[in-house]
Structure formats: structure tokens, C-alpha cells
Amino acid sequence: xxxxxxEGPGDHDRLALSESQQAAIQRLTRDTTVIxxxxxxxxxxxxxxxxxxxxxxxxDPESFWAxxxxxxxxxxxxxxxxxxxxxxHQWFVGGQLNVTVSCIDRHVYGDRRNxxxxxxxxxxxxxxxxxxxxxxxxxxxxxxxxKRLGVVKGDRVIVYMPxxxxxxxxxxxxxxxxxxxxxxxxxMGTQALRARIEDSQARVVVCSDFTLxxxxxxxxxxxxxxxxxxxTFVEHVVxxxxxxxxxxxxxxxxxxxxxxxxxxQQARDIHCRPVPVAAEDPLxxxxxxxxxxxxxxxxxxxGGYLVxxxxxxxxxxxxxxxxxxxxxxxxxxxxxxSFIVYGxxxxxxxxxxxxxxxxxxxxxxxxxxxxxxxxNIMFTSPTAMRMWMSHGAEVPxxxxxxxxxxxxxxxxxxNPEAHLWAQQNLVGQSDGLVVDNFWQTEIAGPVLGTLPTFxxxxxxxxxxxxxxxxxxxxxxxxxxxxxxxxxxxxxxxxPYMMSSIWNDPARYADYWSQFPGCYAAGDIAVRDADGYxxxxxxxxxxxxxxxxxxxxxxxxGSLLRHPSVAESAVVGLPDPIKGQRIKAFVxxxxxxxxxxxxxxxxxDHVRQDLGPIAVPADIDLRDTLPKTRSGKxxxxxxxxxxxxxxxxxxxxxxx
Numbered sequence: 001x002x003x004x005x006x007e008g009p010g011d012h013d014r015l016a017l018s019e020s021q022q023a024a025i026q027r028l029t030r031d032t033t034v035i036x037x038x039x040x041x042x043x044x045x046x047x048x049x050x051x052x053x054x055x056x057x058x059x060d061p062e063s064f065w066a067x068x069x070x071x072x073x074x075x076x077x078x079x080x081x082x083x084x085x086x087x088x089h090q091w092f093v094g095g096q097l098n099v100t101v102s103c104i105d106r107h108v109y110g111d112r113r114n115x116x117x118x119x120x121x122x123x124x125x126x127x128x129x130x131x132x133x134x135x136x137x138x139x140x141x142x143x144x145x146x147k148r149l150g151v152v153k154g155d156r157v158i159v160y161m162p163x164x165x166x167x168x169x170x171x172x173x174x175x176x177x178x179x180x181x182x183x184x185x186x187x188m189g190t191q192a193l194r195a196r197i198e199d200s201q202a203r204v205v206v207c208s209d210f211t212l213x214x215x216x217x218x219x220x221x222x223x224x225x226x227x228x229x230x231x232t233f234v235e236h237v238v239x240x241x242x243x244x245x246x247x248x249x250x251x252x253x254x255x256x257x258x259x260x261x262x263x264x265q266q267a268r269d270i271h272c273r274p275v276p277v278a279a280e281d282p283l284x285x286x287x288x289x290x291x292x293x294x295x296x297x298x299x300x301x302x303g304g305y306l307v308x309x310x311x312x313x314x315x316x317x318x319x320x321x322x323x324x325x326x327x328x329x330x331x332x333x334x335x336x337x338s339f340i341v342y343g344x345x346x347x348x349x350x351x352x353x354x355x356x357x358x359x360x361x362x363x364x365x366x367x368x369x370x371x372x373x374x375x376n377i378m379f380t381s382p383t384a385m386r387m388w389m390s391h392g393a394e395v396p397x398x399x400x401x402x403x404x405x406x407x408x409x410x411x412x413x414x415n416p417e418a419h420l421w422a423q424q425n426l427v428g429q430s431d432g433l434v435v436d437n438f439w440q441t442e443i444a445g446p447v448l449g450t451l452p453t454f455x456x457x458x459x460x461x462x463x464x465x466x467x468x469x470x471x472x473x474x475x476x477x478x479x480x481x482x483x484x485x486x487x488x489x490x491x492x493x494x495p496y497m498m499s500s501i502w503n504d505p506a507r508y509a510d511y512w513s514q515f516p517g518c519y520a521a522g523d524i525a526v527r528d529a530d531g532y533x534x535x536x537x538x539x540x541x542x543x544x545x546x547x548x549x550x551x552x553x554x555x556x557g558s559l560l561r562h563p564s565v566a567e568s569a570v571v572g573l574p575d576p577i578k579g580q581r582i583k584a585f586v587x588x589x590x591x592x593x594x595x596x597x598x599x600x601x602x603x604d605h606v607r608q609d610l611g612p613i614a615v616p617a618d619i620d621l622r623d624t625l626p627k628t629r630s631g632k633x634x635x636x637x638x639x640x641x642x643x644x645x646x647x648x649x650x651x652x653x654x655x
Contacts, residue, residue: 023610024554025485025526028459028534033416035423035456038431041405045452046314050466053315057467064467065091065495068311069303072102072346075276078303082493087512089493090280091304098274099283099306100176103345104139105274107132116350119324119373120165123212123356128165132348135169140272143173145264149204149236153178153275156202156285160193160224162186162211163330163355166240166261168341170206171331175283175302178275182285182297185332186211186220187628192295194227196287199297199503201233206261208240209251214360221251228257238264279303285502286334288441297502298441300337305444308496309343312445316437316465318406318452319349319377326352326370327379328631334441335410338496339379343445358384358631363391367399378407381631382414383567385422390566390589393425405432406452410439411632413535413553415560416458423456436461438535440521442511444496448533460532467494470533472525477515487539488525489518524551543572543580550582550614552635558609559584562602564592569625570616571639584616585625585638594621 047053057064062081069078069092078095107113118130130138151157157174159181161167167183174181182200184193186208197205207224210217221239228234240261241251253260277283283302287295317339319325325344329335344351352373358366358380366388369375388396404427409419414436422434437449438461448470450462464470469492472480480486490497497519501508514520524536537553552570559568567587575581586602588594599619607615626634 022485024534024536024551024557025483028526028528029483031416031459033420033458035420035433035458037452037454037456038433040431041433041452046318047451047453047466050451050453053466058469061467061492065307068495069095069307071310072099072306073097073106075101078279084493086517087509089497089499091301091495092279092307095279095303096276097279097303097306098176098178098276099302099342099346100139100172101274102306102310103172103342104132104136107348108136110348112348115348117345118165118168119350119352121352121354121369122164123215123354123360130165135172137270138165138169139172139176140270141265141267142169142261143176143272144266144269145238146173146179146204147177147272148264149238149259151177151179151204153277154281155179155204156200157181158193158197158200158202158205159183159331160186160205160207160220161240161331162208162220163336163353164208164240164242166208167331168353171284171337171341176272176274178277178281180282180285182287183332183337184287185330185628187213187218187332188223190223190226193223194231195295196297197227197231197234199287199295200285203234204236204238205234206238206240209242212355214357225255277302280499282499282502284337286337286441288334296504296507298334298498299500299502300444300496301499304495304497304499305338306342306346308445308494309338310346312465312496313339313343313347313349316446316449316451317343317377317379317408319344319347321348323376324350324352324374324403325377325379326354326373326375328354328358328366328381328384329379334439334444335379338444359387359391363388363395364398367396367401370401370404371399374403376403376405378404380407380409381411382409382418383412383627383631383633385409385414385418386560386567387631388426389418389421390587392590393421396425400429401426402429405430407432407434408437408449409434410437410446413537413557414458414461415557417561419456419458438462438523438533442498443490443494443521444498447490447494448535457528457532460528460534462533463531464533471518472527472533473515473518477518482527482529485524485526485536488521488523488533488535489515490521491518493519543582545572545575545578545580545582545613550610554610555582555584555606555614555616558606558614559586559602561609562605564588564598565602567625567633569633569635569638571635571642573639573642575617581617582614583618583620583642585620585622587622587625 074097076096078092080093083090113133114131117132117135120128159170209221210219237258280301282299285297327340435450437446439446447468448461472486527533541552543550555570556568559565566589569585572580603615626637
């Protein structure tokens, strides 16, 4: 049975929420904790009066987005702002542009020519800085190299590279010549990579020979070799050789298809004419997967996408002309596309980026870098926040964080305990703010969030941002009153929403078919009387224990509220009597001793918090949990191991 639909005649007006989701709603209703926005931050906010902005977007959305579109460079103006007939929406119809003109050219030919565009630091301490002028030259060189390999407008290029400058250069070079890039997280295994190459029918694969993770060299080229071995449509594999480390054997090319990243470039070939594309043409494909089935190739169109992320880089993330901005994400995820590359570069920002995990080689490394480079704004994940919290407040207190005025979190629900800890210990020196926001791969920028002029309400992600028409609905699409949980929908399209699913129009239409004319986000949400939303997790992340529906995110949240717990993950496992039983995996805070007494205390805590049916049957105390580099816990891997199945390479599940 679909967990989102009513179960019987008596439930026709109410969504079938789990008991734990209902308990979470009750907790949010009782919790009146607020954090007042710092006066200085509110005064300097990009949107000094968001009510005016919101009113403009509500009363005349086409005029609103037309004004936003004037903030990017166009080769040809559009004739129509929006053409919408669900499920299809086209933005800035008739317009033509090349996104790299907004991201690079206008800065090179303006006052930012010698401004730092990228500051990159490797896990081993290697460092490079790219001014806008240098970035312009490197992008054009590689764009010309791709053209010599035969890449033309509309061709797909797979990018299998870690968080290195060459990865960003490759993305921009593809966009420069109208090619469609598809970045695959440099950690996914052979089958995941192969599936994406096959679905996109990419003619070219660009990869690095290795990445670094926790001091270990992780080879990438062997994964590519295996993935493309019998794919005859792949014409070229371009390898970014990072240089051998002591004791390493040099990378050897054993195929005529393989080319060296720098050998195919010409030093003086620094001018490449940007190829105009239609606003509705694809800029990139980014694959995302659910719990089952083949990956979904989410397509974002060039015009609407660039307009959206350019606006939000300023309006939500508050990135100013003199700021150093750091996203701890990776180019393999939508955050890396939108708010490491295209959004910040479009507004002429200085982007700090780092290869490596945020607590290696020591728990201090993130804050040492914030101090050294004077980082002003950060984007990170709730998992990273909880990890920092587990190391203790004394770690960030050792560093000067007085310039760090704003931290934005997204990717999963931010629990109030971590939010309040970060507010006190990470932005306390600057009288700054920690804010939440919600979006998806399918929606390439925030749709719900807390602006620096808002009260912060821990546990609630915030309000709909200007231009967003969000609602919480019941099983038939009816709008639900405040305090009642339902499904999150968007009642109008946005420029920065996906335009299609590559090669799968039926799968794309599914997002719009559950409630005609509305985009269904697939998440359970609730809002309060003041318009603040809380997103409680995916609608399908529900376990059925003895006929009771229990959300995994809610059990995890309960465990995180225990004073001994740093991190938690929960899975539902088959049970011959109850249907499913709950197993929890818990990482303790430093100095907490494991033992039967602690396990009993954790169960008692959940029992008191959510009721006896939500108590985990088993609790596994661990030193670490399997995660992607962007910080998301890979629950599918845990479940496969517990069920005695072959989980495969962890990285193949890290989507």
C-alpha cells in the first residue's frame, strides 16, 4: 500500500502518517524556542524587506522572474517568460545565452579580472588560487581541447572527478561549447558509473587518476577502465593525472581512447567563442537514485537554472562582493553544481573549496581553514554539524571564527540540538546565524528557508522563499491547516526546477501526476500558523512494525536527543511476527562508555519519546557510520549487510 494514501473509508480526509511523525509534529507544536536575527546581519541582508519581494512574486510572478533574469547575460532576449502546461514548463522562451559568459566573461572584462574566483586546498595541504582571468583561460583551453576531440553542442560528457579545480574547469568548458555535462560523484563504483554513461550515451569521459580520502589514495581510473571496457560509443577517456606520490607507479595509458588532460591542450589556445544555446536547452544531467530502480537523470535547463541560482546566491546565501564563501559539498552533488560553481561564479564571488572530509587530518581542520582564509559564509550538512558537535565545543573555540557570520544547512532535517549547538559555538564569536533550508536535486536551489531577517525556529526549515508557492496537502491535494502533517507540494513551477528526466518522460511526469498541476516533493511536512515549515523526511521512509507506521527519521531524531549520542541511523528489517523490526546504529560522543546500561538507557529514551512501538529491537554501537563525502549516511548499505546480502562497494550506494 502507498504510505501516502488513505487506508480506509474513515481516513479519506487524513494522510496516513506514522505514529512517530505525529509525535514529531506534537513536539514541534510544543517547542517555542526562537533565535532572534542579529541586528547587524538583518540590516545588511540582501533582501531588506522580503515581504515586498514576496508580494511582487505572488501578484506578478512573470514580472518578478523577468527582473531576476536581467541579472544574467543574454545573447538573445526572450519573448515569453513562462510557458506552462503541466508537467512541462519552459522559461524564457526564445532567449539564448551561454552560462559561462555570466560566470566568467563579464567579470574578466569588468572590475573582477584579478579577483580570486576559486581558492582550492587539498587534503594534503596543496593549494591553488584561480583569478577570474586565470579561470577564463583554463576553461577556454579545455573547451578548445574538447572541440578538437569532436565534442559539439548537445553531446554528453561524463565528469568523474573529485573536488579539484580541474573538475570545475571541465564543467565550465562543457558549458562553453554547448555540451551537456553529467558529473558522477568520484566515489561511485563501476556499475553506478557505467549505468550513467550508458543512459547518457556520453561520447567522452573525463576523470582523475585518483582522489584522496582520509590520507588514503583512492584510484579512480581503474573504475573508469572497467566501466567503459566494452562501451563502443565512448570515443575518448581524458585522464587528469595528478602526479605520482612517493612509491606510486605512474599511470599508464593502455588504450588508444585515452588522452592526458593537459597534453591535449595548447598553451596559447586561450580564446573559445561561447556557443549560444536556447534557454530551455539542457545545461547538465545529474543522476540521482531512489531506494530501488535505475538512476534518474535529472535535467536542468540553461536559462531558468542560471537565473535561479544567481538570484539565490545573493538572496538566500547572502554572498557579498568581499566574502569568502565555502561549501563543504562536492561537485558530484547538486549543491556543488548550484552553489560551488554556477551561482557564486555568476555573481562574481570568491569560492573556497577543499578536497577531503571535514574532520581529517584532525577535528580541527575545518576551523583552522575558516580562520586562515577568513571564511564568512558556509554551506554544510546536518550530519557534518553533528560530527563537529561530537568532537566538543572546545575545538572551534581554539580558533578565530569572528568573520564567520552565516552557516546554512541542508540535505536532511537539522535537529534542534545540533542547530542550537552550532549557533552558540560556531557563529557565537561573530554574532552570526545558523539557518536551515530545503531543496532537492530536482529543485536546484532553496525553496524553503530561513532568511537572516527571520526569527530562527530550530526544527523548522523556514518559510517559502520569494517566488515559491508551497503547501502541505492531504491525500487528495486539499490544503491542510497549520499543525496537521501532510505531503509537501509546490503549486507553481520555478525556473530552477528540473525540466525533464533524461530518456524517461513518464518518470518525470510522475512528479506532477499525483496532484494535477502541482509538483509533489515526496516529503512529509507540517507548517505552523506563522508559515514556518518543518520537513519531517521522505514519505516512503516508513517502517511498518506490527501494523504501526514508524518513520526512520523520527527514531533517529529521538536517539540524537539522548545526551550520549553523536550520530544515528535506523533501518527496518524483516520480522516473521511483526512484519518489520527496528535496528539502530549509534555513534557515541567522545568519552561515553559503551555497555548494556547505555543501550537500555537509549531504549528507555525512545520509549519515553515516541512510545514503545518505536523502540529499536537492536542497537549497534559503532565508531563510525558509512557516509558519502557530502556527509549523508548510507542506510541502504547498512540494511544490505544486516540482511546478509552483498552490499557491493559502499560507493556504489552513495547516491
